[in-house]
Amino acid sequence: MADMSNFKSGFVNLLGRTNVGKSTFINGLIGEKVSITSEKPQTTRNRIRCIYEDDRAQIVFLDTPGLHRPTGALGKHLVKEARKGLKGADLLVYMVEPRDEISPEDRDFFRKLKGVDSPKMLLVNKVDINSPADIAETLKAYEEEDLFDEYVPISALTGDGVDIALDRLVDLLPEGGRLFPEGTKTDKPISFLVSEYVREKVFRLTYEELPYSVATQTRYVKEREDEDLTEIGVDIYVVRKSQKGIIIGKNGNMIKKIGVRARKDLQRMLGTKIYLDLKVKVSKNWNRREQQVKRLGGSP
Ligand SMILES: Nc1nc2c(ncn2[C@@H]2O[C@H](COP(=O)(O)OP(=O)(O)OP(=O)(O)O)[C@@H](O)[C@H]2O)c(=O)[nH]1
Numbered sequence: 001m002a003d004m005s006n007f008k009s010g011f012v013n014l015l016g017r018t019n020v021g022k023s024t025f026i027n028g029l030i031g032e033k034v035s036i037t038s039e040k041p042q043t044t045r046n047r048i049r050c051i052y053e054d055d056r057a058q059i060v061f062l063d064t065p066g067l068h069r070p071t072g073a074l075g076k077h078l079v080k081e082a083r084k085g086l087k088g089a090d091l092l093v094y095m096v097e098p099r100d101e102i103s104p105e106d107r108d109f110f111r112k113l114k115g116v117d118s119p120k121m122l123l124v125n126k127v128d129i130n131s132p133a134d135i136a137e138t139l140k141a142y143e144e145e146d147l148f149d150e151y152v153p154i155s156a157l158t159g160d161g162v163d164i165a166l167d168r169l170v171d172l173l174p175e176g177g178r179l180f181p182e183g184t185k186t187d188k189p190i191s192f193l194v195s196e197y198v199r200e201k202v203f204r205l206t207y208e209e210l211p212y213s214v215a216t217q218t219r220y221v222k223e224r225e226d227e228d229l230t231e232i233g234v235d236i237y238v239v240r241k242s243q244k245g246i247i248i249g250k251n252g253n254m255i256k257k258i259g260v261r262a263r264k265d266l267q268r269m270l271g272t273k274i275y276l277d278l279k280v281k282v283s284k285n286w287n288r289r290e291q292q293v294k295r296l297g298g299s300p
């Protein structure tokens with residue numbers, strides 16, 4: 001048993017523009033896909049607690065939807081979710097990419113951050129695809145803002161610098177015991193993770209407005225006792241009938257692709273064989289109506 005006398009713990013809120021790599025960073029640390037990712041902006045729709053633990057600390061990360069200019073009910077919901085991440089944290093981590101210039105909106109946001117008491121760390125992500133000169137320039141620009149206590153360049157994708165970021169995180173956290181039972185990786189129920197895995201595949205395989213028209217909802221997760229099998233049913237919602245056709249695809253090719261990829265992830269997570277039943281349904285303009293956004297795009 002590890003010595004718990006100097007054990008540290010706390011809530012860390014991870015904020016930043018959409019697509020900078022917040023969810024990728026958290027998944028890399030935890031070693032499991034707790035928060036879905038994609039190359040498209042606005043992938044994360046809910047605040048998700050993701051829990052990292054080693055023999056020094058238990059860190060509860062709050063992964064948030066990226067900050068961006070809101071359009072429509074879904075957009076407004078995302079920004080509201082992200083802003084909620086400002087309060088109640090032991091530590092704020094702000095992630096940026098090199099070459100993203102500091103905009104007037106960023107400065108507005110920094111003024112709000114200045115009013116927050118907790119220590120603040122800046123992560124400059126994606127160093128693997130940026131030149132040392134661009135990285136240095138970004139670090140310098142943020143240092144001039146005089147807002148952050150630590151600055152760490154990393155690549156969430158390759159893991160470069162992530163150990164250093166973790167050391168600094170542990171340094172800045174208060175002493176204290178575990179906040180969640182040992183071994184917990186997220187506060188979300190399995191049914192939520194299941195629906196998110198399916199949404200990730202749809203998000204990655206579709207284009208233009210379609211990914212933003214899709215919501216997923218788990219109908220059932222049943223573990224069979226007689227064999228090593230989990231039966232899972234997930235509904236995929238779109239806003240128009242024509243979109244239903246795209247999700248199903250010619251001869252059902254698209255829905256098959258989604259199913260094969262989702263099943264692979266689910267198998268890894270649950271450690272059993274998976275029977276996956278996907279149904280595509282039309283819920284007219286769910287992403288424009290606030291109530292529906294709460295139900296389908298909002299918290300599970
Ligand atoms: N090259 C490179 N790509 C990265 C790195 N980190 C993340 N990415 C990629 O950037 C894209 C966005 O990553 P996400 O983790 O989904 O970004 P996010 O900040 O969570 O985005 P939202 O949830 O939409 O706010 C994905 O295609 C990732 O693979 C990195 O360090 N290097």
Ligand SMILES: [Mg+2]
Pocket residue numbers: 022023024035036037043044063064065066
């Ligand atoms: Mg994300």
